[in-house]
Amino acid sequence: MDRLVLLVSTGVARGLVIALFALSLVIIWRAARIVNFGQAAMAVVAVYVAFAVHAATGSYVLAVLGALVTGALLGLAVERGLMRRVPGATPMPGMIVAIGLVMVLQSLLGVLFGPRHRPMSPVFSQSPLYVGDVPVLSRYDLFVLVVALVVVVGLGLLFNRSTLGLQLRAAAVAPEVSRLLGVRVPRMVTIGWMLSSAVAALAVLLLVPTELGLNAHSADVLFVHAFTVAVLGGLDSPAGALVGGLVVGVLISLVTGYASAGLAPLAVLGLLTTVLLVRPGGIFATKEARTA
Amino acid sequence: MSRSTTPPTAGSRPSAGSRPSPGATGRPPRLEVDALTVEFGGLTALDDVGLTVGDGEVVALIGPNGAGKTTVFNVVCGLVRPRSGSVRIDGRPAPATSRLADRGVSRTLQGLGLFGGMTAAENVLVPLTGRPRRSADGERAVVAVLQRLDLLDLADTAVDALPYPERKRVALARALVTDPRLLLLDEPAGGLGADDIAALADVVRGIAAAGTSVLLVEHHVDFVMAVADRVVVLDFGRVVACGTPDEVRSDAAVEAAYLGLEAAR
Numbered sequence A: 001m002d003r004l005v006l007l008v009s010t011g012v013a014r015g016l017v018i019a020l021f022a023l024s025l026v027i028i029w030r031a032a033r034i035v036n037f038g039q040a041a042m043a044v045v046a047v048y049v050a051f052a053v054h055a056a057t058g059s060y061v062l063a064v065l066g067a068l069v070t071g072a073l074l075g076l077a078v079e080r081g082l083m084r085r086v087p088g089a090t091p092m093p094g095m096i097v098a099i100g101l102v103m104v105l106q107s108l109l110g111v112l113f114g115p116r117h118r119p120m121s122p123v124f125s126q127s128p129l130y131v132g133d134v135p136v137l138s139r140y141d142l143f144v145l146v147v148a149l150v151v152v153v154g155l156g157l158l159f160n161r162s163t164l165g166l167q168l169r170a171a172a173v174a175p176e177v178s179r180l181l182g183v184r185v186p187r188m189v190t191i192g193w194m195l196s197s198a199v200a201a202l203a204v205l206l207l208v209p210t211e212l213g214l215n216a217h218s219a220d221v222l223f224v225h226a227f228t229v230a231v232l233g234g235l236d237s238p239a240g241a242l243v244g245g246l247v248v249g250v251l252i253s254l255v256t257g258y259a260s261a262g263l264a265p266l267a268v269l270g271l272l273t274t275v276l277l278v279r280p281g282g283i284f285a286t287k288e289a290r291t292a
Numbered sequence B: 001m002s003r004s005t006t007p008p009t010a011g012s013r014p015s016a017g018s019r020p021s022p023g024a025t026g027r028p029p030r031l032e033v034d035a036l037t038v039e040f041g042g043l044t045a046l047d048d049v050g051l052t053v054g055d056g057e058v059v060a061l062i063g064p065n066g067a068g069k070t071t072v073f074n075v076v077c078g079l080v081r082p083r084s085g086s087v088r089i090d091g092r093p094a095p096a097t098s099r100l101a102d103r104g105v106s107r108t109l110q111g112l113g114l115f116g117g118m119t120a121a122e123n124v125l126v127p128l129t130g131r132p133r134r135s136a137d138g139e140r141a142v143v144a145v146l147q148r149l150d151l152l153d154l155a156d157t158a159v160d161a162l163p164y165p166e167r168k169r170v171a172l173a174r175a176l177v178t179d180p181r182l183l184l185l186d187e188p189a190g191g192l193g194a195d196d197i198a199a200l201a202d203v204v205r206g207i208a209a210a211g212t213s214v215l216l217v218e219h220h221v222d223f224v225m226a227v228a229d230r231v232v233v234l235d236f237g238r239v240v241a242c243g244t245p246d247e248v249r250s251d252a253a254v255e256a257a258y259l260g261l262e263a264a265r
């Protein structure tokens, strides 16, 4: 029982990181109708910058800011410099460019920093806290949980309670109608990319201390999990990303804890297959909105 | 109610539509479409189309399905590029699509084009978001227009859950909330019952009385007769007649070209 509590609470913290990353994929999907396969590589670049900031200043807060700002700027550069120049009539060209971007970024990082993992010590301890004498999640997991919740709530407020969010949603739902109504749709697409890349960078920054450390491929598995989650939830659904992230996080934690780490990917695959068989559009997918 | 109308000659052919309506002040008309030609692949959707809409004037653009009515709107809104011809709004070339609202132009779409997943109020707020207005003013404008169209009780309902007539009114409210000087309505009465159409006619007359120019596409004869100062008839992309509703109604060429108008009723 104690073990279950520990595994579930840790799974929730891991799951929220997955949920954050999945949320970033949902944001880009809604803004630009593409799955950004380059999301993990871009985020890793931002986290390398965060590492450099951390090394130079010793401040974790500045490192977080560094990751967010670099993530946003990368999103800006990729959207304005690459994606906007790719024919947008079908999603395929954009996705291919994104995959190309992964190769370029990962090779560059490999050349610059080599294959070794750079460890990052977490800002808070990783040993579990106790409630009574039941071990629950660690201080660091608690920190991750709080940060992730703040970001999720913040994004929820941004999208649902601000006029910028209204414009972002309008541009995502019906770009042509939005243009007619004076919404600057290209600007909304750019902002969507910047937001998305910043959130992904934060997710990877939160992830790294719980893994081996930082190298060019640090976020690959996170991407696969988050992509699974985004598909599970329906790429259009922020709530789906959140719930899906938690489910996958807890599933991985339980399978790893009770069976073996090697089985976790199979469990995730089994979940994905089952959901797609039952609900091909994803659990939270709404019917495709009809356009004018 | 006296409104300026182009001296009509029922039965006059394409040039009639392109004659500018000389305002008493000599100002350029609110909307001036001149010699517009649009081609889609091999299809000539518009052929030398001209029409004007003066200040506070209601002009109905009628014609059978596929005549090119929506295409006229699309050109005015910058969504379709004409092969030749010009569109001038208040004497200046029409702006890019996303600047229409700044120039006082609003449009409704034949297919409504509401934002799914948003409430009625959110839909109506969207056109105000890009403008440098205080948000309190925006809220007020939204409430005012919702009230005017009898939608206030439904403000927080998701548009997907509204019945068709109400959704249609949300689309109209979204076009009106910016207080446009030129309003383009694409089949505003389509799919509505008699009561809703009568209410809509009141609203359109009120808008025009307040000085807004209205160009509307509509099949519904009674509605057109009730609100239009002038009627422009399109057939196969050409203006085949232009005049007051009565003149157009008694025009033989219109009947020949456009039996659908009576049939649709």
Ligand SMILES: Nc1ncnc2c1ncn2[C@@H]1O[C@H](COP(=O)(O)OP(=O)(O)O)[C@@H](O)[C@H]1O
Residues within 6 Å of the ligand: B040, B043, B045, B063, B064, B065, B066, B067, B068, B069, B070, B071, B072
């Ligand atoms: N974007 C487009 N591409 C190709 N053909 C089009 C396009 N828009 C309209 N058309 C064609 O142009 C003609 C006029 O269409 P439209 O303006 O929608 O007619 P109306 O609104 O009078 O019913 C039709 O034959 C239609 O199929």
Ligand SMILES: [Mg+2]
Residues within 6 Å of the ligand: B069, B070, B071, B110
């Ligand atoms: Mg039409």
